[in-house]
Amino acid sequence: MFKITTEVITGEEVREAVEGPDAGAVVLFFGTVRNNTDGRPVKCLEYEAYPPMAEKKMAEIAQEISDKWGIERVAMTHRVGKLEIGEVSVAVAVASPHRKDGFEACRYAMDRLKQIVPIWKREVWADGEAEWVKPDAVFFDTPKPHKTASQID
Amino acid sequence: MNVTVKYFAVCHEMLDRSEEEMELPDGATIQTILERLEEEWPEIAEFYEVMQMSVNWEYATEHTELTEGDEVALIPPVTGGCNV
Numbered sequence: 001m002f003k004i005t006t007e008v009i010t011g012e013e014v015r016e017a018v019e020g021p022d023a024g025a026v027v028l029f030f031g032t033v034r035n036n037t038d039g040r041p042v043k044c045l046e047y048e049a050y051p052p053m054a055e056k057k058m059a060e061i062a063q064e065i066s067d068k069w070g071i072e073r074v075a076m077t078h079r080v081g082k083l084e085i086g087e088v089s090v091a092v093a094v095a096s097p098h099r100k101d102g103f104e105a106c107r108y109a110m111d112r113l114k115q116i117v118p119i120w121k122r123e124v125w126a127d128g129e130a131e132w133v134k135p136d137a138v139f140f141d142t143p144k145p146h147k148t149a150s151q152i153d
Numbered sequence: 154m155n156v157t158v159k160y161f162a163v164c165h166e167m168l169d170r171s172e173e174e175m176e177l178p179d180g181a182t183i184q185t186i187l188e189r190l191e192e193e194w195p196e197i198a199e200f201y202e203v204m205q206m207s208v209n210w211e212y213a214t215e216h217t218e219l220t221e222g223d224e225v226a227l228i229p230p231v232t233g234g235c236n237v
Contacts, residue, residue, distance in 0.1 A: 031234045047233070048162055050226055053210040054233075078233055090234050110234060118207070118226075119233025120162035132163045133232040 001075040002058035004051040004119075009079050014093035017075035023095035027102040029110060031090040033083045041126035047080045047089060050118040054078065057117045061109055065094070069101045074109060078119055089121075154179060154221040158186055164204075164227045167197060177219060183208070184215040186225060203230050 001017035011028055018026060033045050062074040073095040083089055092109045096102035113119075124130040159172040168190070177185055183206050191198045205228040206213050212228075219225065 048165075049233070050159065050161055050207075050210075050228070053207060053226070056210050114231070114234045116212075116231070117233050118161065118228050118231050120229060121232045122162070132166075132229070134230065 001077065002055045002062070003077045004049045004054050005077055005079055006081050007079070009077055009088040009091045011088070011091050011093070014075040014077055014091045018073040018093045018095035020073060020095060022097060023073070024097045025095070025099040025102040027094045027096070027099070027106040029090075029092040029106050030088045031110070033085050033087050033089060035085045037123060042085070043124045043126045043128075044085065045083050045089065046122040046124060046130075047078070047083065048120045048122070049078065049080045051080075054117050054119055058113070061112045061116070064112065065105045065109060068108070069096070069105050071096045071101060071105050074105065076109060076113065078113075078117070080119070154181070154219070156186075156219050156221075156223045156225055159224065159226040161226065162229045163200065164197070164229055167200075168194060181219050182215065183213060183217050183219065183225060185219075187215060200229065204228060 001014060011030060015026060015028055034042065036042055058076045065071050065074050071094060075093045078090045079088065092106055094102045094106045094109065096105065121133045122130055123133055155174055155176050157172060158175050160168050160170060165171050175186060187201060206215065207226045207228055208217055208219065208223050
């Protein structure tokens with residue numbers, strides 16, 4: 001299951017999507033809306049996605065996990081729209097025979113989601129200002145595919 | 154040929170529209186679209202450094218050639234998930 005949703009995420013849906021008799025572990029990750037960013041109070045977050053491409057990229061991440069760990073059961077869902085403090089923005093579930101691979105694959109899924117899945121976050125600050133979140137510096141250091149080799153420092 | 158161009162997040166805000174149909178000459182690439190947008194809104198060029206593009210839900214480059222009916226999107230740096 002790979003889904004962009006406007007509904008509240010409880011985690012049941014992703015957990016049920018990966019459960020099976022050969023699983024010895026189900027790793028479940030929730031990303032939640034924190035009340036501050038680097039100490040600045042946050043009122044709420046607004047997420048926007050490009051749903052068909054986001055779901056396609058989520059499926060590709062699951063394929064990468066299958067290739068790396070042989071884990072076939074991965075589910076991801078990301079909510080869009082306005083989210084209040086404490087609400088779940090993203091849930092990832094990974095079912096694996098053993099917990100070590102499950103933890104690693106779940107972490108990998110989130111890391112990749114933040115790299116390649118077209119979803120954007122807008123912080124609405126408690127003081128009323130709002131801005132689209134810029135990714136960290138590491139992102140900007142990564143060569144972009146639309147640059148030619150000669151343009152990359 | 155006609156293509157659909159979609160704008161998200163900061164691009165949506167900057168251009169004040171989420172998508173549009175564009176009529177392009179045969180042989181046009183994504184670069185053709187970027188140049189046309191830059192004419193309308195020169196500031197958008199600053200974002201080209203960090204922005205990616207897609208054609209039909211797959212990441213593409215500025216040199217990617219377009220065909221009739223393609224769905225193109227400007228993809229600002231993605232920031233999904235949570236800050237952990």
